[in-house]
Amino acid sequence: MGLLVDRRDQAFVLYEMLGLESFFNNPKYGDQSKDVYDMTLDLVEKIAMEEALPQLALGDREGAQFREGNVIVPEGFKKLHAIMNESGLFLLHQPPEHGGMGFPYVMDIAVREHTVFNMAFTLYPEAALGAADLIATFGTDEQKEKYMAPMLAGKWGGTMVLTEPAAGSDVGALKTKAIPQPDGSYRIKGSKIFITAGENDLFENIVHPVLARIEGDPEGTGGISIFLVPKYHVNADGSLGERNDMCATGIEHKMGLKASATCSLSFGDRSECYGELLGEPRNGMRIMFQMMNGARIGMGLQGTGTASAAYLHALNYAKERMQGADLANMSNPQAPRVPIINHPDVRRMLLWMKSHVEGMRALLYFSAWADDKSKMEEGDEARTWKGIVDLLVPVVKAYCTDVGFKVTEQAIQIYGGYGYTQEYPVEQLMRDLKIGSIYEGTNGIQSLDLVGRKLSLDNGKPFAALVAKMRETVADADESLQQLAAIVGDAVATLEDTARFFADCHQQGKPQNPIIKAYPFLNLFGNVSLGWFHLWQADLAAKQLAGIYADAGVEATDTAATHGLAADNAEAAFYLGKVKSATYYIRNILPEAKMQGELIQNGDLSILEIPDASFG
């Protein structure tokens, strides 16, 4: 067992659940193989454990340092970046024409799950790759030629420059100006805040995609354009020229992600800041939105991967830490001390964590896989898969960051007092993950996106298609899982019923209920999805388990025999764990969906009715 990601569960989701091997029949992935994927996962697992894990605490203690306009990243990050860069892991999902491996998105996600727990580090390369993707999609040939190669090679960084002091969630209110120049370029003038990797000494140059308004363009989001603003001018031969007039004016001191430089940037403060238009004028928001899905799934990945690392660390601790006697011997002071995994209340927390981590992994990988499907299929089929991705993105982003955070909190609880100290990594995992519910659109905004736009997307077809898939799993569930299937079926009905309630509210011109109940609805959506994935997985696992028991001549109902087998046979242990994880989730968490649905539909408007003065 690793301490970061359960490789066996990864393989289960990728191959047994999602049938990734069928991808190799597609010409796009014809030259790839499970062996290549496994080797890649071996490689990233090794680097993550040996290089990225030690840098977690070191990065936190050293932090990013701001000195006279420069940002110094922790020393160890430079080595880690060199190793990661050398490994080629950053370019897995890039197409071959950009020097990449052309891996499906779901494999890219699986690989990144290993390193994402050290988000303070991974944000640097990911910001660069995100900016490069933006240029690849919307840039002119000249811009691609000028910027992309060094960005993909890990030599130049990139960012995404949106937020201003008075324009956070309200992007349309931004004040940064772009003034057209006779040569077709623009002068950029304005101040930005909260820019991840906005300045740092990891890269020779940084290319900033900056949202700004061309002088004279309308207010609001419709008047926003996007510009490429390099830290250093780039000469015709690709070498670096003079410093552009943009600089960092400070970095935030944060609860976590301390090694990630969150910068305030100033553009055109002293003389003239050069910028190039990217894409069409006044298309900034549309361009930005193209990148949004990837960025938001990346946040869901942070939630899932951080939770996975927290769970496995806590599990490892629970197996090693001796404390107290077994329940049966509680009153005998001479009874042997046992590992705390023996204590029922510790097991309760561990199984809660396990079932949520595995459920989030299934949700996350399914979403990335659906994105791959949308690009492999054609016509309506492709459109449906694309719609399902769009639908799931806010759920992946918000649910996985919120639930992931709760997992890190439980991990601290497993460690007891030690978990609160910096001797163990769990307190930092919690601090680092807290930002997940805020950045890339707060989780409140995700829920409004889900309820206000995604449910009714394409006339509600993606939602209907997803629900149909859930029902299919319920209908096809193994005989031995009928009790669980019935609970999942009820939960799916609640989800559908609640979505219909929202649609009715909208039709009746009463949007208040959907708006104030959007966040509870997103949680309901997440819970029901996890219940569905657990049933899907339990069905596969139960069948495998039946085969293993038959081979071993063991009765499924003979607890002593199945536990004995699980102790010796890793596959038996794994599949039995999947069934128990699913059983726990579906019997103890999922039934809450019914009440969640009722509460969403209760018509209570206290939230809107309470006068401001009555809050206190």
Next chain:
Amino acid sequence: MGLLVDRRDQAFVLYEMLGLESFFNNPKYGDQSKDVYDMTLDLVEKIAMEEALPQLALGDREGAQFREGNVIVPEGFKKLHAIMNESGLFLLHQPPEHGGMGFPYVMDIAVREHTVFNMAFTLYPEAALGAADLIATFGTDEQKEKYMAPMLAGKWGGTMVLTEPAAGSDVGALKTKAIPQPDGSYRIKGSKIFITAGENDLFENIVHPVLARIEGDPEGTGGISIFLVPKYHVNADGSLGERNDMCATGIEHKMGLKASATCSLSFGDRSECYGELLGEPRNGMRIMFQMMNGARIGMGLQGTGTASAAYLHALNYAKERMQGADLANMSNPQAPRVPIINHPDVRRMLLWMKSHVEGMRALLYFSAWADDKSKMEEGDEARTWKGIVDLLVPVVKAYCTDVGFKVTEQAIQIYGGYGYTQEYPVEQLMRDLKIGSIYEGTNGIQSLDLVGRKLSLDNGKPFAALVAKMRETVADADESLQQLAAIVGDAVATLEDTARFFADCHQQGKPQNPIIKAYPFLNLFGNVSLGWFHLWQADLAAKQLAGIYADAGVEATDTAATHGLAADNAEAAFYLGKVKSATYYIRNILPEAKMQGELIQNGDLSILEIPDASFG
């Protein structure tokens, strides 16, 4: 509105709900008055805002420093300690014979709610007072004479020395030895960890109550005694003598409470460490338990007070921070920007926080008030009140620390990206409070205490008495609150029903279910209690509101008129807020009790059935 505690809500709970003025008819409190209490609250509010609040961040950034066996507390804490000490606020609950004011416990709690958000500071004086109380209750006249006066005067500190590396939750496993000496004293030898205020330069001397085992005494908790171990020997005239052979060997580096020194202590490492037996031999655990209720209610206070400060800071921010347009004008970029309290999703979070903070305050104050009642009444009545306190202590401790933590998390969410930075106090409030679910017995242990000991205490009479009080509130609820009363009535029935299920399990010799469902049961208990308190409060508020509306000639159903009144009339705003807070809680949170009860009783044993090897 303050930024730490809602004074109006405090007064509401103390006088309107708990009828504190009736205490003045009791000779014990005959010389006290509402005026004196109000002046005391004015004083502590002023000190909290002007002195303790600025020290919150300063203390965190400076932290407690360990240098060659000494611990240096933040400079500002020394001034703050002098001011607090001078004010007499520490001694409110102490009896007059110890120089105190003899205030009821509930008033002491109300006063402490103002400063408890700065827990890193308050732990120093509170640890000292806790140790002094221990000596007052169990010490010989000689010990009282020797130690108490300087401890109560704030000159000497105190601690509670329990934990060892291999004896955390399992106190009985401790290894520290006490060797009897011919003069009746003991030599103490051992190592302890996680000792709050175990070493510091705030006090001239520190008196450590230390759990240890007298040589030859039995293993387990039954063989533990408690000893007073002073940092400096005390001469016959009360002056300080030589340094005793005990010292700090380090402090923990923690996620939060950084200014609170959490020390490792070594006793008798170099030569001989002097200790005096406190109370009878082998009575250490019983003596400790006497202090437990106060300490655990103190943790509930930390959860409630920290949540209150987080809520009021977030509320203040939500009223000032301009962002986005009103919902109705969303698509018009020229629409005026509004404070974010206008946004429904922000209101959702604020009302969630408000209703939980007020509910926790009611639970906390009720518990302290019940403790006062147990000391004012006699016979069965006193015994019932004492039983109710014992029953509620684990709920107060666990529920208020867990829910309080969630409130701090929501506060960060209200601030958005700024909440994640150290520019605002909410991120620190969250870090500081995280330990609440762990220390003074983890919240898992609290739930086992509730289910395993407290429900059946005194043949279940305290539980029955509490449930009867809940039913009384339901039966007596105002006509206008019948819908809410019905929901509370159902929830109380679920609580009773679930407790009966546990009793049946025990009778049938099947303790597994109560053990693995203990923590969910504690949450159920907390939810139902808060629902009850909200109904109780709404009933009082609705009556007051009816009077105000009648006086003003306003119809309760006329929203424009009632909002208009609330904007001008602080009392109308307050009472309407109470009704809305209760309505929100009872209609949107409390119904979960039904499902919680069902899930507790579902008989699922996956937690115990999953083999260790299947966890991963």
